[in-house]
Amino acid sequence: MxxxxxxxxxxxxxxxxxxxxxxxxxxxxxxxxxxxxxxxxxxxxxxxxxxxxxxxxxxxxxxxxxxxxxxxxxxxxxxxxxxxxxxxxxxxxxxxxxxxxxxxxxxxxxxxxxxxxxxxxxxxxxxxxxxxxxxxxxxxxxxxxxxxxxxxxxxxxxxxxxxxxxxxxxxxxxxxxxxxxxxxxxxxxNANFTLRDIEIAGMALIRYSYIDDYRCAIFKAHPCDPNILGFISDLALQVDVIDTCVVYNETNVGVYFSVRSCIREVMASEMAAFLAEGIGSGGGNMDKAGGFIHEEKFDRQYPGMNKDGYLHNRIKAYFDSFDIIYHNNNNLDIERMVLYKKKNLTLGFVPVAEVFKEGTPLLVRSIKGDIETVSSPDTYFMIGITGEVYPISKEKFSKSYKVIDGPFQLKNVEYFPKVKNRKTGQTIDLRAYVKACISTKEIFVYAQPLAKNTKVFTKWDSSKYMSGKVNDYIAIRQDDIEDVYIIENSIFNATYQRIS
Missing domain, CATH: 3.90.1640.10 (inorganic pyrophosphatase (n-terminal core))
Structure with a gap:
């Protein structure tokens, strides 16, 4: 409309x-x-x-x-x-x-x-x-x-x-x-809280439950603005024995909740999405997140269950739902995995220096998140089939890809990548500058579908994990057994073909 x-x-x-x-x-x-x-x-x-x-x-x-x-x-x-x-x-x-x-x-x-x-x-x-x-x-x-x-x-x-x-x-x-x-x-x-809000926060903090195995605390608050839930959870996370916490309240339309995490193995956004899966929505970032559970959907899916019991069970289910793999100690047996070759798909690329002057601080925004970098003649932006963006050096691009005629088009994507000049605030839609290319060399990986939700700490970012769900793929580069990563099921099937 x-x-x-x-x-x-x-x-x-x-x-x-x-x-x-x-x-x-x-x-x-x-x-x-x-x-x-x-x-x-x-x-x-x-x-x-x-x-x-x-x-x-x-x-x-x-x-x-x-x-x-x-x-x-x-x-x-x-x-x-x-x-x-x-x-x-x-x-x-x-x-x-x-x-x-x-x-x-x-x-x-x-x-x-x-x-x-x-x-x-x-x-x-x-x-x-x-x-x-x-x-x-x-x-x-x-x-x-x-x-x-x-x-x-x-x-x-x-x-x-x-x-x-x-x-x-x-x-x-x-x-x-x-x-x-x-x-x-x-x-x-600075006009957000009332004295009543502070009272609600204080009462919530003295009534809590604690899941010792996961160092996770749960707090229930009286009905209040969702921002108060975030305020309470920020205070709770400062306790030395709490690594993650959930603060929630009940309203006539559903449950509002706030999630906090201070450990790299748990992204608050992922935990929030898990708590609301199928009955609401949740999201945020690594450390802070929130969500909403819809009352009618909850009652249909969990008749007779109270919210406190649901959250306890769901939090335990979350922590039991995943394995963790560290790239330098992955214990993956490539003999049991299947060898695949990456298909030669058309990708997009943008020579950054053709859009911004050298030295310009940039923020690249795509459906997969934001990347901060600086414009350089040596830097290209690659654009994948789902609209994801990742920087690549000009030298590596020249060795790995060749330019082809015709436009690069993304179909049925929620968001086409943009780049913001962090100095001036100007934003550029990359559609006007993107060119098409294909790979010039073959890339092989060992891969297998996940039987359990899995978090992978990759060699290029040890501070946060890639998250894979059941039937997504865990992959290892044939030429580098420490290069371990997750590939979404739909992307894997579209971009890789089986060799053995």
């Missing part, structure tokens, strides 16, 4: 979820300004049992002049459209007002399927990001409206636990590209 699809309506009502947070308010406000700019009659509303009382949200609304209204009743005419933002019409966290024409803009897992006009992106960290991308698609530059830019920035900030739980490149793009009011953001950051 595009925002321009909704311009057929002259009367537009934008509804945030009940007890709206910064993400919902900011997303609704950005839509409000877009439709006002198109000369539409627009209202921004919310319902439910509670009015907005959090000090940071009140300050946000006042400082940015956000025209949000609390409503007990709402009449939506047959020639009007109701847009629910950061929520889904008919779900448990948003008051249902009768309406004929309905649209949904959200970033949570889809739970409502009988509404045709939807834009739902559950892989994004905030609804603000969904709205920002939709505005970009319509040519609406939020940086021309500083209040809108500031609101969207703060919406992403609050819904990703102060940017801790950002993991999708589009979220990072929003964080980097909007021109926000830094002084107001500073004020809002």
């Amino acid at each position: 595009k925002l321009s699809d909704l311009l057929i309506y002259d009367y537009i009502i934008i509804q945030c979820h009940d007890n709206p947070d910064g993400d919902s308010i900011s997303s609704g406000y950005a839509l409000y300004e877009y439709f006002k700019n198109k000369d539409k009659n627009v209202r921004l509303v919310y319902g439910g049992r509670f009015r907005i009382t959090k000090p940071n949200l009140i300050k946000m609304i006042e400082e940015l002049n956000i025209p949000i209204e609390y409503v007990d009743e709402l009449i939506v005419g047959d020639n009007e459209v109701l847009i629910t933002v950061d929520c889904q019409y008919g779900a448990g966290n948003v008051k249902r007002f009768p309406a004929k024409n309905i649209a949904i803009i959200d970033h949570h897992q889809q739970e409502i399927y009988d509404v045709t006009m939807t834009e739902i992106k559950p892989y994004l960290g905030s609804c603000a990001t969904v709205v920002w991308q939709m505005l970009l698609d319509e040519g609406f530059d939020v940086n021309q409206y500083k209040n809108v830019a500031t609101a969207l920035y703060y919406g992403l900030f609050t819904d990703t636990n102060s940017f801790v739980e950002i993991y999708h490149p589009l979220d990072k793009d929003l964080q980097d590209h909007v021109e926000y009011d830094i002084n107001l953001i500073r004020k809002l950051k």
Whole structure:
């Protein structure tokens, strides 16, 4: 769905979820300004049992002049459209007002399927990001409206636990590209907690359970803003016998939780995703992450189980679910593995010096994450079949690849790689510069499918692991038995062929 699809309506009502947070308010406000700019009659509303009382949200609304209204009743005419933002019409966290024409803009897992006009992106960290991308698609530059830019920035900030739980490149793009009011953001950051929040944190910290075998602690908090969960978990991780921790609370729509880790064998983002697998969503980075477990999905999949019991069992299952392989002590028996040859696929490459001056500090952003490097005539960027990017020296490129005619195209990828000049902030889409190449030499690996989830610490990065799931492949370079790595199942089948 595009925002321009909704311009057929002259009367537009934008509804945030009940007890709206910064993400919902900011997303609704950005839509409000877009439709006002198109000369539409627009209202921004919310319902439910509670009015907005959090000090940071009140300050946000006042400082940015956000025209949000609390409503007990709402009449939506047959020639009007109701847009629910950061929520889904008919779900448990948003008051249902009768309406004929309905649209949904959200970033949570889809739970409502009988509404045709939807834009739902559950892989994004905030609804603000969904709205920002939709505005970009319509040519609406939020940086021309500083209040809108500031609101969207703060919406992403609050819904990703102060940017801790950002993991999708589009979220990072929003964080980097909007021109926000830094002084107001500073004020809002320092108006986040109430005395009640501090009381909630204190009560949670004195009531905990501890899994000794894994040095993992679990804390339950009273209902509170998700940022409070992160605050509690940051404090808990400073305890000498705690390597990982989970802090959670229960609401009427589900469980919000925060995860922390201070050991390299556990990425907080992976643990969060495991806890919510099949019943919610989770993500973040190596040290800090968070997630949400959907109430209805939990009840269907685990009838009669309480949340505390589920989390205990799931945490134990997580730690029992994987093996760990270190590249310099891998104990892999290549005699039992199969020899494969890498297929000669068309890859993309970009000579960095053709895009940026030598010495320019760069941030390369792809679906697999960010890489920081410096522009050099000796550096090329290689682009793989899923949009992943990795640097390679010009010398190694010349020995390993040859340039071919024709364009390099990626099909059905969520995100095409971009490069940001870290000095100026300018961002370049690599589509305009990428060229095609194929390998000039054969690469052989020993490989076998994984029978158990596995973490591999590779020779090129001993601080964090590659994570493989059952039926992904563990591979060893034939010419270097310490070069051990994981290859996703779909990528392996597309890029390697069996020799023996």
